[in-house]
Amino acid sequence: SSFGHRHVEVDEKQPLVDEVFHKVAGRYDLMNDLMSGFLHRAWKDAMVARIRPRKSGRPWRSIDVAGGTGDIAFRLVEASRKHAQVDVVDINASMLDVGRERAQKRGLADNVTFLEGNAEELAQESSAYDAYTIAFGIRNVPRIDKALAEAYRVLKPGGKFACLEFSKVDVPGLDAIYDAYSFNVIPKLGGLVSGDQESYQYLVESIRKFPNKVRFARMIEDAGFAKVEATPYSGGIAVLHTGVKL
Numbered sequence: 059s060s061f062g063h064r065h066v067e068v069d070e071k072q073p074l075v076d077e078v079f080h081k082v083a084g085r086y087d088l089m090n091d092l093m094s095g096f097l098h099r100a101w102k103d104a105m106v107a108r109i110r111p112r113k114s115g116r117p118w119r120s121i122d123v124a125g126g127t128g129d130i131a132f133r134l135v136e137a138s139r140k141h142a143q144v145d146v147v148d149i150n151a152s153m154l155d156v157g158r159e160r161a162q163k164r165g166l167a168d169n170v171t172f173l174e175g176n177a178e179e180l181a182q183e184s185s186a187y188d189a190y191t192i193a194f195g196i197r198n199v200p201r202i203d204k205a206l207a208e209a210y211r212v213l214k215p216g217g218k219f220a221c222l223e224f225s226k227v228d229v230p231g232l233d234a235i236y237d238a239y240s241f242n243v244i245p246k247l248g249g250l251v252s253g254d255q256e257s258y259q260y261l262v263e264s265i266r267k268f269p270n271k272v273r274f275a276r277m278i279e280d281a282g283f284a285k286v287e288a289t290p291y292s293g294g295i296a297v298l299h300t301g302v303k304l
């Protein structure tokens with residue numbers, strides 16, 4: 059893989075990713091809105107609608123890996139009418155700090171726990187969760203197969219897996235516009251708002267390098283998941299992959 063224009067070995071990738079998110083943490087939520095034209099909100103809403111957390115009855119627990127500043131966790135808790143308990147796991151303390159503060163402000167701190175951890179080696183026990191979510195996180199993880207194996211391990215039998223990620227646009231016309239936007243506008247906008255153009259260059263490159271939706275679906279099946287489905291959003295700018303641990 060590569061970082062910006064440099065070739066990067068798998069062992070070098072994580073420190074570079076960590077540097078990016080330490081630098082942008084304070085501006086991360088603003089940048090998401092600006093760069094996606096608020097679209098990321100609709101994609102995240104759609105993801106949570108597919109998970110359908112329980113609103114009453116038995117406790118419902120989920121883990122949101124690479125959960126950053128809490129967007130998915132907050133939506134799950136709200137959709138569950140505060141029945142859900144969500145563990146946000148992220149490798150980056152700066153992102154988690156922003157998340158904790160947001161949870162307090164929203165009155166959701168009793169339902170969301172922010173924990174430092176690595177998607178490739180989760181500290182959580184096996185068969186513990188009703189759902190595993192990861193949004194715009196897996197392409198940052200150096201060893202995707204390890205992260206998927208961990209997702210499978212921590213889910214209860216019957217547990218739902220959902221991964222939202224950028225993908226390659228497959229609508230003719232839109233693909234050219236999207237490429238122009240991502241290679242020209244995103245790094246410049248990122249540079250202007252966060253003062254760090256290179257980090258956003260990385261972001262664009264990492265989207266291009268990520269496996270397409272058919273290949274990624276195969277990887278999810280290889281990790282053991284059943285009923286694997288890919289749902290493209292906004293012409294395939296983002297794709298939701300879902301699966302079940304039987």
Ligand code: SAM
Binds near residue numbers: 072076124126195
């Ligand atoms: N899920 C949030 C969202 O949708 O807004 C945040 C996504 S952000 C683009 C990617 C996150 O992945 C960052 O917070 C980063 O620290 C985290 N991350 C990168 N590598 C990771 C790893 N190996 N394990 C856990 N989190 C990781």
